[in-house]
Amino acid sequence: NAGVMQNPRHLVRRRGQEARLRCSPMKGHSHVYWYRQLPEEGLKFMVYLQKENIIDESGMPKERFSAEFPKEGPSILRIQQVVRGDSAAYFCASSLGQSSGNTIYFGEGSWLTVV
Amino acid sequence: QQQVKQSPQSLIVQKGGISIINCAYENTAFDYFPWYQQFPGKGPALLIAIRPDVSEKKEGRFTISFNKSAKQFSLHIMDSQPGDSATYFCAVGILTGGGNKLTFGTGTQLKVEL
Numbered sequence: 001n002a003g004v005m006q007n008p009r010h011l012v013r014r015r016g017q018e019a020r021l022r023c024s025p026m027k028g029h030s031h032v033y034w035y036r037q038l039p040e041e042g043l044k045f046m047v048y049l050q051k052e053n054i055i056d057e058s059g060m061p062k063e064r065f066s067a068e069f070p071k072e073g074p075s076i077l078r079i080q081q082v083v084r085g086d087s088a089a090y091f092c093a094s095s096l097g098q099s100s101g102n103t104i105y106f107g108e109g110s111w112l113t114v115v
Numbered sequence: 116q117q118q119v120k121q122s123p124q125s126l127i128v129q130k131g132g133i134s135i136i137n138c139a140y141e142n143t144a145f146d147y148f149p150w151y152q153q154f155p156g157k158g159p160a161l162l163i164a165i166r167p168d169v170s171e172k173k174e175g176r177f178t179i180s181f182n183k184s185a186k187q188f189s190l191h192i193m194d195s196q197p198g199d200s201a202t203y204f205c206a207v208g209i210l211t212g213g214g215n216k217l218t219f220g221t222g223t224q225l226k227v228e229l
Contacts, residue, residue: 004158033216042121042204042219043159056216091158104217106151106158 004107005074006092012113019079019086021110025094032075033093033104034067043091049075082114118142119207121220128227134192136223138205141186147208148181149217150190154201162203163190195227 005024013019025032030051035043048056049069060067064082069075079086093106119140128134138148149164165172165179165188172179178191192199202224206217 035219042221043217045216045218048216103161103164106160108156108158 004092004094004105006090006107006110008110009108010111010113012115013082014115015083016081019082019112019114021077021079021090021092021112022074023077023092023094023107024074025092026105029094029096029105031095031097032069033095034075034077035091035093035106037089037091037109039088046077079112082112084114087112087114118218119205119220121205121223123223124221125224126226128192128195128225130195130197130227130229132195132227134195134199134225134227135189136203136205136225137187137189138207138220139185139187140207142207143186144209145207147210147217148179148188149206149208150177150179151204151206151219152201153204153222159204192225195225197227197229200226 004026007022011019032049034046036046037043045059047060047067049067051069052071064080066078089109089111091106091109093104095104119138121138126134146167150162151159152162153159163174163177163179165181167183170181176193179188181188202222204222205220208217
């Protein structure tokens with residue numbers, strides 16, 4: 001019974017490169033969330049997606065960041081032209097639905113380092 | 116604007132003692148109050164959660180106390196153990212129509228000493 005799977009676990013990119021982070025939700029879950037955790041800080045909501053739809057992207061930076069959750073395959077968080085300030089842990093989470101009582105389960109994170 | 120304030124930032128407790136972490140929120144629309152535990156290099160894991168229709172919820176050694184009028188809630192860890200040493204995050208959310216989006220506190224680093 002696999003949980004939320006994220007890969008890669010660790011990623012190093014040079015400034016200006018692209019970073020792609022992948023997330024496979026728990027089996028049966030159709031709601032995916034991305035959060036970012038900067039060093040010594042709490043998690044900040046970025047985006048909430050359902051299959052083929054972005055439901056809430058109020059936490060996404062306006063430029064360089066995008067997310068998708070296609071009909072088939074994992075959810076992807078894409079960061080273009082990375083800068084040092086993008087270095088953080090990116091956590092994906094999933095839930096069965098959005099109604100009361102649906103627990104959100106987190107993956108183990110993808111640690112991005114921009115050099 | 117910080118929607119949830121968590122304190123203390125760090126906490127050292129002796130084995131067997133009680134660990135208490137507090138959170139305060141502003142928006143009365145929040146109706147879901149979970150606590151997450153995070154070990155280094157790992158993702159947050161749900162410990163316990165409460166809805167505003169009850170004032171207390173207990174699961175094993177972990178208890179949430181909720182004060183709706185004061186807009187505060189706290190996590191109590193009874194008989195704290197070295198294995199409880201981790202970072203604890205409170206969060207707030209709006210479940211009904213809110214899409215399960217959570218706003219997290221800044222975390223409390225708990226160390227339980229022998």
